[in-house]
Amino acid sequence: MFHRLTATAAALALTAGTALAAQDTITLGMVLEPPNLDPTAGAAAAVDEVVYANIFEGLTRIGPDGAVRPALAESWDVSEDGKTYTFHLHTGVTFHDGTTFDAGDVKFSLDRARAEDSANAQKALFAGVDSVEVVDPATIAVTLKDPDGSFPFNMAWGDAVIVAPESAADLATKPIGTGPFRFVDWVQGDHVTIERNPDYWGKPVALSRATFRIIADPTAAFAAMMAGDVDAFPNFPAPETLAQFAADPRFKVIVGSTEGETILAMNNKKPPLDNVTVREAIAHAINRQEIIDGAMFGYGTAIGTHFAPHNPDYVDLTALSAYDPEKSKALLAEAGVNDLTLRLALPPPTYARRGGEIIAAQLAAVGIKTKITNLEWAQWLEQVFKGRDFDLTIVSHTEPMDINIYARPDYYFQYGKPEFVALMDKLAKTADPAGRSAILKQAQEMIAGDYVNAYLFQLAKTGVANAKIEGLWENSPNQSNDLTEVHWIE
Incomplete structure (x- = not known):
């Protein structure tokens, strides 16, 4: 009897130990697969989502x-x-x-x-x-x-x-940094795995292993969370199901803000988009709230320029490009443009694919036809971002405080107005907070007045996680899934 009890107790202890040990690993869902794992040689946010503060x-x-x-x-x-x-x-x-x-x-x-x-x-x-x-x-x-x-x-x-x-030459596939996690493997199209770095110089992390699973389809993302195949989805692609998760005690819904200015970008060097009147017409054809409601199920804040509304220097310029289809038609007539067809290139994120269909209908209502092409992320980076081969595209710029991209004449939407370049040069040389604030406000007004792009909304951070996970970021001041403070609670 004594030996049987001891064996049973030992078995229970082993089971409990295994259960506890299992709670120091995590599987996270990601919509976009990183094109490589070198943050110093790639523009995709998905790279930082895996490696920032974790590996590098x-x-x-x-x-x-x-x-x-x-x-x-x-x-x-x-x-x-x-x-x-x-x-x-x-x-x-x-x-x-x-x-x-x-x-x-x-x-x-x-x-x-x-x-x-x-x-x-x-x-x-x-x-x-x-x-x-x-x-x-x-x-x-x-x-x-x-x-x-x-x-x-x-x-x-x-x-x-x-x-x-x-190790710099091979970082794209073999990322080697100094961070609290080290790279294990990358099965393209499926997952990236990292594990705790036992020789880390700083505070040890609680997680022994983390796997980033690539799940682009919103329906599949929902199913993976519900089945427990994924423990957390920091940027969940199916906002229409968040209420269902919120009502389920197994999960927590994490809603915050991001640095993601979501825009209908226009190729400013491609006729007739090189005409500010045509760009203004497109901006007035856009009903932002309809996109926020239809593509994001109400999650998002309307913007009228390339700046985050939570920043104290933000200027609300939405009225400058308010939804006004009649004005849009008049501007197109003024520009002498009719029977216009534009190519609309859409990367994989939900905001782009769903938002693109809504925008296509809005543009059609003022007489602008669109030819939609759905691109995978690598294709978008190659064709649109690097090749500048597009008319319109939808993308969320998630880099922090990145209005200075408008000073780059070869950047994919090709603005680079000399007066704007001069503003950014002045900003770089200004240390006084009040002076910097004034310059940033002037910069916002300049790009909004030039209708460089049609500014849609600030992307909300909508995440879902197992209720026992703590330490995931509520907001996204940058593009990372920083796991340094993530842990399970009992």
């Missing part, structure tokens, strides 16, 4: 509140003239392949990002760097051409993570 780290990082925090740099000093930032690095840090991290890796990473042949999608972040000097293994001095108070923020982007010369 920068000198600084963005926290869940949007504030800049120390990362590989434990602190930094700024010279009196505001041009030189001296970063003091953590010591005892190693990359996942065992190589040592030091100031030489920082110099390599920054010089690589700003090089003439750089593949970095946000090369402009580094344009103001004049020189990078190794002071000693734990100290790096970055001298800028002009003072820039936002430099620590720029260094917190995924595009500015620190990589090693030994």
Whole structure:
């Protein structure tokens, strides 16, 4: 009897131990598959969703509140003239392949990002760097051409993570960073897996393993959550089912804000879209609320320019491009445009595919026909973003504080107005908060008045998770699924 009880107790203990152990792994759903796993050589948000703060780290990082925090740099000093930032690095840090991290890796990473042949999608972040000097293994001095108070923020982007010369060439498929997780495998079309880094220099993470499953179809995403095949879906693609999850005690619904300005982007160099009157006509043909209700089931905030409404410097310019189909028709007549057909390229996200159908109907109502092409994410990046081969497209720009993209004449919607470029140059040289605020407001008004794009809505962050999971971000001040504080509760 004694031995039987002991065996039973042992079996129960083993079962309990197994159950407890299982609660340090997580499976997350993602709509878009990353085209590669190198955040320093790709524009897709899905790259950062997997690797930012998990595999790779920068000198600084963005926290869940949007504030800049120390990362590989434990602190930094700024010279009196505001041009030189001296970063003091953590010591005892190693990359996942065992190589040592030091100031030489920082110099390599920054010089690589700003090089003439750089593949970095946000090369402009580094344009103001004049020189990078190794002071000693734990100290790096970055001298800028002009003072820039936002430099620590720029260094917190995924595009500015620190990589090693030994592994940089293969990061697209073998990401090696200094982060609390290390890469395990990537089965294309299915999942990416990462595991706890036992040699991490900082605070150990609670999760031993995380798997990112690629589930693009909203119906399949719903089924996977309900079946428990996925533990959390931080950016859930089926907002129409959120009420059902909210009513089920097994789940929690997490609704917050993002940096995602969702726009109907227009090719400003492609006739007749090179005519501001035609772009204005398109903007007035758009009923934002109908798109928010029809494509996003009410989740989203209408915007009239490329700026987040939760930012204190936001200007509400929605009235400038208010829904007015009669005005739209009159503007098209004024521009001498009739029988117009435009190509509308749609990437996979729900907001684009569902929103595109609604916008096509709205444009048809004012006499503009559209030819819709559904593109996979890699196709969209190649054809639209890199090739600029499109008329219209819908995309959510999830990078933080990214109005400066309008200063790039070769950016995919091809604006780059000299007066706007001058504004951004002035912004970079302005440290005074009031002065920066005034410039940002002027910038918002300029692109809205030029109807560069049709501004739709600020993407809401709608997530679903197992009710026992804590630590997922409510808001998305950047593009990451930062797992550093994620854990299960009993």
